[in-house]
Amino acid sequence: DAGVIQSPRHEVTEMGQEVTLRCKPISGHDYLFWYRQTMMRGLELLIYFNNNVPIDDSGMPEDRFSAKMPNASFSTLKIQPSEPRDSAVYFCASSQSPIEKLFFGSGTQLSVL
């Protein structure tokens, strides 16, 4: 298996623009997680899905953030409009269950100017 695949690897955009991050989880993994990593706050869970259904989005910082999982092999995290404080590395991760090992993608480095 190719592992968790994220795209793009890097995204540079201007404040106010829409940003869409993409993730393909490992086949057979029923859980998908979106994390954000910054120097100041470390790794934060934004939202997670079980069988394509959002279960807990309490970590989504604002209404500007939204996430979807239209099918078992694809998820998006959208920021609209983007702000400089959204600059961070966004990770997607998947697992067969929340109590098992978590597999991370390589992340998307987002810079909002």
Place this chain on the structure above:
Amino acid sequence: KQEVTQIPAALSVPEGENLVLNCSFTDSAIYNLQWFRQDPGKGLTSLLLIQSSQREQTSGRLNASLDKSSGRSTLYIAASQPGDSATYLCAVFMDSSYKLIFGSGTRLLVRP
């Protein structure tokens, strides 16, 4: 609220040394604990997962222990190598919130 602390924040050792990384957590009601490795510019790789009922797990030169009652875990790396240089993070899975809570990591440098 669960807090996960890793000390030290950074560690530099000569190659060949055995070393211990520490992780502590405030709420002992955890389901399990994972140790991850993160290389610069990369995602996290799960190294070891210890269930709350277990005391330790081993993989190669790595050994992780868990003392749930005292809220502590250690990651022991034997005969360290320059390739072990990375940031090591621990994370606890909270049964109550169904979430993984991460520490801020220990940045390890193994000098040749």
